[in-house]
Amino acid sequence: xxxxxxxxxxxxxxAATSPDPSSKRWRRLSTAEAHTPLVSxxxxxxxxxxKNLLSGEFxxxxxxxxxxxxxANPTELAPHWKGSLSVQLVADFxxxxxxxxxxxxxxxxxxxxxxxxYLPP
Numbered sequence: 553x554x555x556x557x558x559x560x561x562x563x564x565x566x567a568a569t570s571p572d573p574s575s576k577r578w579r580r581l582s583t584a585e586a587h588t589p590l591v592s593x594x595x596x597x598x599x600x601x602x603k604n605l606l607s608g609e610f611x612x613x614x615x616x617x618x619x620x621x622x623x624a625n626p627t628e629l630a631p632h633w634k635g636s637l638s639v640q641l642v643a644d645f646x647x648x649x650x651x652x653x654x655x656x657x658x659x660x661x662x663x664x665x666x667x668x669x670y671l672p673p
Contacts, residue, residue: 558590559588592634
C-alpha cells in the first residue's frame with residue numbers, strides 16, 4: 553500500500569531573528585514550530601452493488617462480482633486530503649515562573665531545560 557504523506561512544517565520567529573540554525577541571527581528560543589500531516593488515512597469505503605429493479609442495470613456499473621473484488625481487502629486504508637490548514641497566533645504576555653505555572657499549562661508548554669524559559673505549544 554502507498555503510505556506517502558504530505559506534512560506542513562510551520563516555523564514562526566521573533567522579529568530580527570532567523571529560524572535557520574546556521575544563521576548569525578538565530579537564537580534557540582526565538583522560534584516556535586508546529587508540524588501536522590495534511591493527509592490522513594481512513595478505512596476505505598465499502599462498495600455495494602445496487603441494481604435498479606425496473607431497468608435491470610447496476611448503479612455505477614458495479615455488479616456483485618466487481619463489488620466483491622473491490623472489497624477484497626477490508627483493512628486497506630485510503631488517503632484523505634485535508635482541504636484546509638489553519639494557522640492561528642495568540643499573543644499572550646502572561647509570565648509564569650516554573651513554580652506558579654498552572655498544571656494545565658505545564659502539559660502543553662515546551663520548557664527549556666537550560667534556561668527554564670518556555671515556548672508556546
